[in-house]
Amino acid sequence: MRIQRIESIPYAIPYNHPLRFASGEVHTADHVLIRVHTDEGVIGTADAPPRPYTYGETQKSIVAIVQDVFAPQLIGVDIMDRAKIRQVLDRTIHNQVAKGALDIAVWDAIGQALGTPAHKLLGGFTDSMRVSHMLGFKPARELLDEALRFGEQYGITTFKLKVGRRPLALDIEACRVLREGLGEDVELYLDANRGWSANESMEVLRQTEGLGLSLLEEPCDAKEAMSRRRLVERSPIPIVADESAPTAGDASRELLSGGANAICIKTARSGFTEATEILGLCTGLGVDVTMGNQIDTQVGSLATVTFGAAFEATSRRAGELSNFLDMADDLLAEPLQIVNGRISVRTVPGVGAAIDESKLARYRQDHVLSTSN
Incomplete structure (x- = not known):
């Protein structure tokens, strides 16, 4: 089972009130939904929350690094080859949130493929x-x-x-x-x-x-x-x-x-x-x-x-x-x-992060941002 396509979908959902702390404050969840598609129809899902005031990553930088750097190297890789996937991600320094979301999406896909909860x-x-x-x-x-x-x-x-x-x-x-x-x-x-x-x-x-x-x-x-x-x-x-x-x-x-x-x-x-x-x-x-x-x-x-x-x-x-x-x-x-x-935890295969597609359509900030072979 190989990675066929990777999506990085920017979306924005407001908070009910600002969240304030010493390193900054947030008013809106400007996040990126990561989806790893396989050639057998399995889709691994994860969320990437940029925190520019802490790690330097932004919504745009996560979309860009996933689309332009990680996805071209990962397409065609067997979803089970986690060490190989990790090696690809480690070639690029920093960008920890983008890497973390891709890793979780891969684990989600593996769990679904094996019919086993990720936990x-x-x-x-x-x-x-x-x-x-x-x-x-x-x-x-x-x-x-x-x-x-x-x-x-x-x-x-x-x-x-x-x-x-x-x-x-x-x-x-x-x-x-x-x-x-x-x-x-x-x-x-x-x-x-x-x-x-x-x-x-x-x-x-x-x-x-x-x-x-x-x-x-x-x-x-x-x-x-x-x-x-x-x-x-x-x-x-x-x-x-x-x-x-x-x-x-x-x-x-x-x-x-x-x-x-x-x-x-x-x-x-x-x-x-x-x-x-x-x-x-x-x-x-x-x-x-x-x-x-x-x-x-x-x-x-x-x-x-x-x-x-x-x-x-x-x-x-x-x-x-x-x-x-x-x-x-x-x-x-x-x-x-x-x-x-x-x-x-969810007892279904993978992580269990099924997405409400109507809500994603409502909050996404693009039309289609994806990378395929």
């Missing part, structure tokens, strides 16, 4: 993941109201608070209000998106000591090498590398240099193949992993839960799976459901 091909550890919900930049009381609402409506008991604001008192107050309002049984952790310096991060940890925070993600720019190592050494909670560790090589650098002692895995930028390599590195070194979210649609969130549920290590913590609730609409034909704080 079982990957590892099949469990069939669902607990959900962590992201709380963005808002006044402390509004953050608490949102967390209480999501806890009551969806059964979510883990929340990631976006921080990195100045003055630091804004985020310190939010931590205190959330802990007081949610109680001790709810997990809270922080993500600064490089918004602070390492020294500011240490001050925040000092002032929030005793609030039971579980993690601090990407507190400062990894280029602050010496200060960040000092932060990791002194922090009472794990310091998670996220934007600074999109590849297995980057994760190795951060862990071995002392720049982090936990890693966030995002399938949106690593696909399933490199995510597996990153996970193996982390389990071998004995460091914690989290399953992150790149402000994913339901298509992207389904890929995250597919991978996260496949392994024991990635299913220990709640995965960031709920950002799609902030979107005005979505492309997935069968919407994801959060039940008792969990999302289940």
Whole structure:
């Protein structure tokens, strides 16, 4: 079974409200739907969410690299030859989101061809993941109201608070209000998106000591090498590398240099193949992993839960799976459901990301952008 055609379809779906954090804000999901067609009629599907302020990729750059560089080299390749496909993608540096989506689409096609759910091909550890919900930049009381609402409506008991604001008192107050309002049984952790310096991060940890925070993600720019190592050494909670560790090589650098002692895995930028390599590195070194979210649609969130549920290590913590609730609409034909704080994998062959074609037609930003032989 060989790759016959690859589609890269730009589309745009608005958010119900802007999502704000230290590295930027988003108003619309300007994403790219990737489809890998085989000569036997199987179609693998994945979503590519560009984040130019973090990784440099844009909707146009993803369409261009897939159409002009990757597709001409991949057409005619056997869908089962994952190592050969990976070699083609690795010839081009960067462009992690485009590569990740192509990799997931290939895994989806393989699962369909073999009649097996992708999460079982990957590892099949469990069939669902607990959900962590992201709380963005808002006044402390509004953050608490949102967390209480999501806890009551969806059964979510883990929340990631976006921080990195100045003055630091804004985020310190939010931590205190959330802990007081949610109680001790709810997990809270922080993500600064490089918004602070390492020294500011240490001050925040000092002032929030005793609030039971579980993690601090990407507190400062990894280029602050010496200060960040000092932060990791002194922090009472794990310091998670996220934007600074999109590849297995980057994760190795951060862990071995002392720049982090936990890693966030995002399938949106690593696909399933490199995510597996990153996970193996982390389990071998004995460091914690989290399953992150790149402000994913339901298509992207389904890929995250597919991978996260496949392994024991990635299913220990709640995965960031709920950002799609902030979107005005979505492309997935069968919407994801959060039940008792969990999302289940799909039991159909592949990933199970069947697309509502009428919605795709409504939101796509082109007529037909595809590459064929």
